[in-house]
Every structure is written in C-alpha cells, then in structure tokens.
Amino acid sequence: MPESPELHGWKQIAGYLRVSIRTAQAMEKDQGLPVHRGPGTKSPVYAFAAEIDRWYALKSRPPERPERPDQLPSRRRWLRYGVIAGASALTLGGFELAFRRLRWMWAGVPGSCQVQGHVLIVYDRTNAELWRYTFPEIMSRPPTPCVFADLSGHGRRETLFIAVPLRLHATACMVCFGADGSRRWTFYPGKTVIDNRGRQFSPPYSVLQVVAFRTGASKADRIVVASVHNYSFPAQLAILDPAGKVVAEYWHRGHLTHIAVADLDGDGEPEILAGGVNDAPEIGQATLLVFDHRHLAGATPDAHGGSYFQGIPPFPAKHTVFFPKSPISQGLEFNRVREVVIQADRILVEVVEGTAEDGHEAVDYELNFRLEILNVTPDDAFLNRLRELQRQGQIPDEPAYLVVELLKRGVRVL
Numbered sequence: 001m002p003e004s005p006e007l008h009g010w011k012q013i014a015g016y017l018r019v020s021i022r023t024a025q026a027m028e029k030d031q032g033l034p035v036h037r038g039p040g041t042k043s044p045v046y047a048f049a050a051e052i053d054r055w056y057a058l059k060s061r062p063p064e065r066p067e068r069p070d071q072l073p074s075r076r077r078w079l080r081y082g083v084i085a086g087a088s089a090l091t092l093g094g095f096e097l098a099f100r101r102l103r104w105m106w107a108g109v110p111g112s113c114q115v116q117g118h119v120l121i122v123y124d125r126t127n128a129e130l131w132r133y134t135f136p137e138i139m140s141r142p143p144t145p146c147v148f149a150d151l152s153g154h155g156r157r158e159t160l161f162i163a164v165p166l167r168l169h170a171t172a173c174m175v176c177f178g179a180d181g182s183r184r185w186t187f188y189p190g191k192t193v194i195d196n197r198g199r200q201f202s203p204p205y206s207v208l209q210v211v212a213f214r215t216g217a218s219k220a221d222r223i224v225v226a227s228v229h230n231y232s233f234p235a236q237l238a239i240l241d242p243a244g245k246v247v248a249e250y251w252h253r254g255h256l257t258h259i260a261v262a263d264l265d266g267d268g269e270p271e272i273l274a275g276g277v278n279d280a281p282e283i284g285q286a287t288l289l290v291f292d293h294r295h296l297a298g299a300t301p302d303a304h305g306g307s308y309f310q311g312i313p314p315f316p317a318k319h320t321v322f323f324p325k326s327p328i329s330q331g332l333e334f335n336r337v338r339e340v341v342i343q344a345d346r347i348l349v350e351v352v353e354g355t356a357e358d359g360h361e362a363v364d365y366e367l368n369f370r371l372e373i374l375n376v377t378p379d380d381a382f383l384n385r386l387r388e389l390q391r392q393g394q395i396p397d398e399p400a401y402l403v404v405e406l407l408k409r410g411v412r413v414l
Contacts, residue, residue: 007047007140010358015143016049017056020339021358022350022379045358110157110179113146115139122146122159122181131181140166149212151176151242153220158184160223162207171204171230176244185244189227190236193251194310196302201234213261213270215293222293224272226259233279234309237272239296250315251299253308254279254287255336257357261293262342264369269294271318275337275349280308283322284334286351290319290371316414319371321349324410326378327395327403328361328385329353338362345369353382361385363407376408 007013013035014024027033034051037044111125120139121132147160156179163186164172174187190205205227212221223240235252237259256276264271271290278287282303298315299307307314329335338357339350347367352359360381366374378386378400386403389395 007049007052009044009046011143012140013045013047013052015145016047016052016141020143022362025360110146110148110159113159113161115141115145120145120161122177131177133177133181133183135163135165137165137167140164140170142172144209147210147212147223149221149223150219151221151223153218160210160212162210164206169230172206172208174207174210174225174244187225187240187244189225189238190229190234193234193312195234195253196306196308196310198310201229201232204230205234205236206230208257209259211259211261211272213272213293215270216268224259224261224293226256226274228255228257235276237274237291237296239293248293248296250291250296250317251309251312252276252278252289253300253302254334256289258337258340260340260342260347262347262369264290264371272296273340273342273347275340277334277336278322279334285325286323286335286337288321288323288337288340288349289317290321292318320414321367321371322412322414323349323351323363323365324407324412326353326363326382326386326407327398328382328389330395346374347371353385365411371413373408373411376404378404378407 007016010021010024014021017024024033028035032055034055035045035047107124107126107128108130109125110122110130112123114121114123117138118135119132120135122130124130142162142164145162148157149160150157158179159177161175161177162172163175164170176184178184187207188203189207190203192200192202194200207225207227209226211224213224214221220242225238225240227236227238233254235254235256236249237252237256238246238249241247254277256274258275260273261270262273263269270293272293274289274291276287278285278300280302299309299312301314301316302308305314323335323337325332325335333355335351335353336355336357337349338352341348345368347369349365349367351363351365353361353363362379363382364377364379368374383400386400390397
C-alpha cells in the first residue's frame, strides 16, 4: 500500500472514476468501492488509485458460468438458430456496413482522454490512440479532464485539458493542444482583485470546469471557464477567444463551480448557467446564475446595488436563482450547488446542504427553461439527517412533505 493517499476527498475519488460525487458515494455503499477514513466521524475520506483499479477490474470481470451437458442446445434448437441467423444475415450485413462507415467518420476525431502519471493520452472516437503528451509532474484526474472543441471553425478539434499536478496545494490551469497534439497555449485564470472591504486576492486561481459552446450561425466553438481563488471566495467566469485570451469575464462573490450551456429562451443564442454559492454574509445561499453569453461583464452586485469588488462595476446576471437553506443547514454558513444538468426541456440542479461539495445530504431541484420549479426531491441521506435532528430536538418535528414544500416556496428567482 502507498505511504500516503493518492486521492483526497470525494471530489478526487469521483474524478478518478469519472462519475459524480453522489455516484461514487453510492458505489462505496452498494458495491464496496475501497474508500478509507481517518480517525473520528468527521475525518476526510481518501483512496488509493491502485486499490480502485483492482476493485474495478474484479467488478468488471464476468462471472464464470460452466456449461452442464443438460444446458447444451438440442439439435432442433441448433437448427432453429441456424434459420434465424440466415434470415438475419442481410440485416446484419447492413449494420456492418453502417458501422464501418461510422468508424471511418470517427477515426481521427478526438473523443476521450486518459491520464497515466505524467502522461496525457488522447484517443479518437474509435478508441485508437491519437497522441500523447508528457508533463514534468504527475497529473491528477479531474472530473472532466478534457473538453474537445473546434476553436478555429475548420473542422479540426482541439483538446482543452485541465492540468492539475497531483500534490498538495496544487492549482489548475488549462492547456490547449492542437489536433496533432502540439501544445498551443496555456490559460492561467484570475487576476488580483480587491473586495469592498479592502482585502486583496492575488493569483493563483484554479480552473474547475470548461465548457465549449457554439453561438448562432458560427462554425467555431467558444470556451467558458469557471475558476476560483486558491484559498478564498473570489470566482472568475471567463469567455476565451481561440488563442486563450479573455474576451469577457464576470467576478463573483463566492464560488461558481459548475457551468452548463443551453438556449433557454429559444432565440438561437445560448445562455450560460453557473452554479455555486453566494457566500456573502447577508446571503449565504446556493446560487444559480444565468447569463446571455453576449453580455458577460462586471461583478456580483451587493445588497445596496454596489459591487463586491473595487474597480469592477456591478452587473446583475440575466437571472439569479437562490436556493434556500434547509432545516439541516440553517446553522451553517451556506449551502451550495453541486451539479447542473441540462435535459431536453428542463434543468436539474443538485444542492448539497452544507459548505463542502462532498457532503452527503442533498436536494434535487427540477426547473423548466422559464426557471419555474417543477419538483423538489431530497435524497435519502437528507431525510435520514432530518429525522435524526428532529429526534434530538434540534429542529421542529415537521413532516418531510412540509419541509419539501417550504423548500419549493423558498426558491427565489430574480
């Protein structure tokens, strides 16, 4: 066993598995994912990549099923199988032709990536290796390490990689590689900002998420990047040009850790959705911001209409959604958005009822594209914690359905 854990916290564990935090937690509970905890009930979790690899290999191995003589097909069944196979030959031939055509179309088109120690490996959509690049340090595996985008509009996709060295207190930048694997540019997020109380926040900042999107009739993709300060609350939401230069940015009071893109109003131009938290003392709530990508500027307005950051004018988002703290998070500094998912006609927002993203208790909010609440669904961990606190007399003994209804009514859309 390694001397020190390789993966610290649920976020790194989920990133290594390329699943959500909740899925990773369920895998530990239901499938025996090897996760360790230090002494005490509130100790952080950690895991070893080698143990997870062994667990996954055993989990993926198909069970052995030796055939018994009485299980072998009879002669009549073999004849029936032969007739069915013959009748299907032409159809299967058509499928084979279509599959070959798809493989021809997918060959050479970046589709996935893998991090192995110092090395980033990019594969095409047929899982054939395209190229590899070696970094001077061992890289960790963020939840979405690579995004593929056609930044030039010429039909050749670049690779955008969130580079995070696997060491304590490492910060993440974003590296752009050309279609041939050549390193084109590196984006280091953030800048020095001063808040309205005179506190200065200088780099480094860390890239958390990158999303590529296309505007109107454009043939080229654009990039939106969410980044946070390495130890405190300022967050930058930036749109980059094909050379990695910032063309528009918004500064937020709190973290914006999850972004998505969707055309909510049907005008042919996408909106940018950024979820996280506004942790200003007078607010302290999970937050979803919606921006028109053509009007991204300024900073979060404070309660009096001013800016939280000196020299950056206040700029309200197109829409702001605040998700209320629940009875189990009332005594905490804030709750926060942990995931934003766009479906065909709705938005799914997962809010964790605590200050850490790897908390267990969460509430799922389902909204339509007009930002109207459709459903509110607490998870089992939330309901268990709610009942526990009620038994201890720490919160009112209200039925769960009433708590859910109050959460639904407490959502504010500005």
